[in-house]
Amino acid sequence: MPAQPDVNPPLSTPRLRLEPQVAAHAPVMVAALADPRSYLYIPGKPPSDTEALRRRFAHQESRRSPDGANLWLNWIVYSGQTALGTVQATVQLAERTAAVAYVFGPEAWGQGYASEAMRAMLTFLHAGLGVEKFVAHLDTRNAASRRLVERLGFVQTDLILGADRFKGSVSDEYVYSLSAAVFSASSPTPPLDFPPAGL
Template sequence: MKKDHASRLFGVLKDHKIYTYIPEDPPKSEKALTNKFDSLSQGAPTHLSQVWLNYAVYDSEISQYIGTLQATIFKDDKKASVAYLLNSNYWGRGYATQALSLMITKLIKEYGVIEFEACMDIRNTKSIELVKRLGFEYTGFEENADFFKGEPSHEYTFTVKSEQLHCSKKGRDL
């Protein structure tokens, strides 16, 4: 994802429903989103043994951007933490499952990732269902992982080894 994606994703990411279970707010302006994307596109600081990847999710069938995907690869462990934001108009229609599957497949092929992790607010039942469908299993709980929107956020961690994934091999490339 590059800073020029901000103009295409600003309207998509303004959706307040996206931020119900994460400690972020919708972007305040297209310029703020441009600055965020520009910063993210620089990658991880050099002192970290990490690769930061950020993708814009575009559906060519409807000719629209619908969200973003993120991955932090921990090079020493060949492990990746994954996350996604999808405009609520596209929830429950398989877009997140397909996009996450495509990204995971890419991370295995191009970066040799052997384990994946997803951390999420325990109230985010739809995301929990999504990662379970892909083969992720519950591996941890953190009480008071964060505090935002006036409430504590408790998090579940789900992990999966690459050979245990249920990712679709069909679909378009990222």
């Protein structure tokens, strides 16, 4: 039987190490995401119950939705020994599309770490898994997130008014998308090291 390809391998960039998320990362992520500013424009609040987070991470270690249609991919982003945040992708295998997300602690903001980690993940999703399109949903008030996706080459394709409701207000959402071919053409020498996966 052929070996199952590693769909969530370790990745690295010049400054960062992206570790595949496992249950043992729960304590470092409780610390990395403790600041409520990280959750201003997304539902939820900082994880404070390490055991609950450990269970959630353990569940996500399957890397697949129960029906097998989607891959759940999560990386913990490290600079040296410090966990800075997370980058995530839900890959719809039939559509070859990945919905991407990212959350970093405020100490990591403004230094290009999120862009660098996202570039590594997008490069892997395309080159390693054959993803052809990336999609991001973001709250219209989230200027930092908007700048990030635009710097990566995403373009706004939709606006969903009243997409969600959290923290006492309505969340309107921009939908941004990016063709993986366009992304890889604009990043000819990816700052990335990963073992080939192939599905």
